[in-house]
Amino acid sequence: MSAPREDRRVDVHPRYDAVIGLEVHVHLKTESKLFCDAPVVYGAPPNHAVTPVCLALPGVLPVLNRRAVELAVRAGLATRCTVHPRSVFARKNYFYPDLPKGYQISQYEEPLCTGGWIEIQVGEGERAQTHRIGITRIHMEEDAGKSVHDESLAGAEGSLVDLNRAGVSLLEIVSEPDLRSPAEAGAYLRTLRSILRTIEVSDADLEKGQFRCDANVSLRPKGAAAFGTRGEIKNLNSFRFVEGAIAHEIERQARILDEGGRVVQSTLLYDPVAGRTRVMRVKENADDYRYFPDPDLVPLVIPSDEIERIRLALPELPDQKRIRLEAEYGVTAYEARLLTSSRALADFFEAVARGHGTPKTAANWILRDVLQILKEADAEPEAIRLEPGRFVTLLRLVDQGRVTARSAREILPELLLRGGDPEAVVRERGLEAVSDSGLLEAAADEVIAAHPDSAARMRAGEEKILNFLMGQVMKRTGGKASPATVREILARKLRG
Amino acid sequence: MPRITRDEVERIAALARLSLAPDEAERMTAQLGALLDYVALLGELDTRDIEPTSHPVPIATPLREDRAGTPLAPELALANAPESEGGAFRVPPIIEGGE
């Protein structure tokens, strides 16, 4: 099943349309490497997680990791690819110090998955649009090690090679050139990452290099059908960089074309500090990688019932979940998309909505307050430590007027990130809403005395002044006054 | 197929990271030419519908359970290194465009 090709036009430049394809490399969530039992670790001292196999010592042989295959199949199914019962590992031959064998074991002519698609959404609210982005192929391969060129470590005279990462399982996910703007590229990557995390194929932690992106960008005059010559921007490791790099590359190529020049096929690096792409090398001849089937690995054969078993065990995917949340909880499409951006967040929402009984309230709190708190703490939804049931308790306290929304917001960050019993926290911090009518009557009287003009306007029927007066009463009670009670008292006193 | 030229031999040598002295390049060009002339014999065979054999045994690749084993002791991992530093293999500078 191959995705229908959309020839869409998106305004990114007054004179040119952009055509963008992305290649994403994702670390699979395995304990050991793709072809040997070296542990997969991040941040270990150099060469502490290597075996004779990942050092490419003479005589060693690769043996494929079962879990990696299962995860790769899962990724293929989740992106609606055809998963081939037979695929072949090939050697991609080139020399580099971080590539110990002098070849990378990858898949070439017969990859595991081909011809899928995912749906992305760009724009917000009423202006949101969805697009189907084709997945050309997904194949398995091994990662390379790392060359450290840091002068403080290696001196000006060389580089240091650490092979801890060499042989870690990777998926390469290649999109069709269906993307038309930096924003679409960003949306594609966020959606893809969310899918991969939901199906637990990868943690896709960008900072750990578990999710990396190469972008192919070309321009064509508005309305033209043929693709232009492309630039390939390598090794983008943040969504912001991807969008920035593509935007810059569009400008760079447009400048060349405007001046009557020709874009030369080249590999580029993005400098996020300068905000510009830089040509690393010009591809005069395509690299001659001399691919051939790896004679050390016979074909990978996955029985079709095994593929079906994996398909049945797939968790609900973000877009399936999105549609279900809309139907089941009555949230808007936009809200559903935000809620399903992470499995942990969606699960949290569902538990709170069910426990509380009013999904709209749960959605409001989660989308406004919880997301804001996470953003400020630079944390993922997985970092939520508050049990959904206790969040429900907090919402009930607000509903019952025992805590004001303002107080609830005050204690939520700590509760959310550390956990705890909302009732106990409210008690300890003395945040119970003040509903002692004597106390509130007195406060209302003071406010009326202090703001005679406002009181007069209220008496004259100017209802909107009530909010101002309520605010004044709240202020005097340190925000703990039950708004409903205050409203009632003021109304009684000023409406006669 | 035209006979392999010395330029081609040098291009191939560069791909394989080998440097050939001028006389060596000359000799290799002649010898590879003779070998390629010989293997051209295969052109006699019509192999249009013949599946290629990559492996002599008709088996599927076995799969290994995903369990991490004990890595090599770091001193063993580096024991054969011509040059190392801080636990890493040291290589001379990588000149852009050179490699």
Added chain:
Amino acid sequence: MTPADRSTPEPLGSLAELGAALAARRIGSRELVDAALARASALEPVLHAFVGLRAERARAEAAESDARRARGEARGPLDGIPIVLKDNLVQAGEPTTCCSRILEGFVSPYDASVTRRLRDAGAVVIGRTNLDEFAMGSSTENSARGPSRNPWDPGRTPGGSSGGSAAVVAAGVVPLALGSDTGGSIRQPAACCGVVGLKPTYGRVSRYGLVAFASSLDQIGPFTRTAADCAVALAAIAGHDPHDSTSLPEPVPRYAEALTGDVSGLRLGLPREYFVAEGVEPGVLACVREAAAELERAGAKLVEVSLPHTKYAIATYYLIATAEASSNLARYDGVRYGRRAAHPKDLHDLYHRTRSEGFGAEVKRRILLGTYVLSAGYYDAYYRKAQQVRTLLRRDFERAFEGCDALLTPTAPETAFRLGEKASDPLRMYLSDVYTVSTNLAGIPGLSLPCGLADGLPVGLQLLGRPLDEATLLRIADAFQRRTDHHLRRPPEPR
């Protein structure tokens, strides 16, 4: 046979003889190992078969073997037996060079699976033997250590690439040596030196720890004096290995039980194309025909078969083997182990000088050919074409085995050739592999055993079998050796 030099220790007996002597406590492993080491050292100036001896460790292991036996814990027919490994099979803590300058100084931190199995069986590795660099050659002349010599005539090669292993078994230094066979590198030197050499079915013996030459063709196998010894050795090294994805899961039969001495009713195919090949020596053909007649007298039935694509085998082999080799040898880059060029000024310089200085001419030639046939624009014409012809060659054997149980052929078209005779003409050298390369391309087992002398030099008889049917080859070879004494002939003691 009287040794000219009385200080040269006597040749060691066969595996069976030594095993019986150990079991009966007529001799200890320590004495055997001492004798093997002494003979190895005494013959080394003539044979130049060893890359290195591990005298001290071997003696210590032999003493452990004796202690085990004294406790009644002997591990079987190999316990305490001195053996050698071709220097492309790794052993933990020991250097492995593949007789290449590029691996100078490399010490393996791990054991090859065969090394582990033999050591677990109690065998004592006394040393590592010479080979053509990375097993690329048919004479050991391509060794960075210089050529080995044939015990039958030190002016001639022992064959190759496992020439050192073949020579030391022929010379009675050890009863068992391991070699590797990519296109005949066990069988051809076995023939040249007058010993038994077996290339098992591809996948029967794990390749883990065999330094790769051509991964889809390489197999490890034993050199012994007799077919019976070969059966014991194969039983010790065969079987599935989780470290080798191409290793076959089938259980290992009891090879020794196949040695019934009875070949009556077996159909032996004589491939027409192998008996009319250009350049085959009449003396070789005469010995092979006589061997066939002997087996016929023993009750086997001779049938003529055809392997119609034989003339394409060498071209196919050299395309596939060099392509795989060009990739397998990319890891020798001077970064993690082995030789590194002095004072490289940048990475480009490091790669080019390390590899150009480290590899010998034959290896470079094959890397170049292999790189060429895989490169853009040539892949289909050469590499893919060769893989397709490989399919045809495989089918030839499948068809032949419909009408017979094993094939009987010469192992090599000629007896051991003189040192230097073919060194300057690579193509001529390659053509001497005519009878052996098809076996590797098809993945089937092949065994060479001595079947007589031509002009005083051993002639090899090759038996080829169905995949995994080593048992039949061993049975035929054993039956032949029960009826003849070719395997008992010894090379003259060197003077």
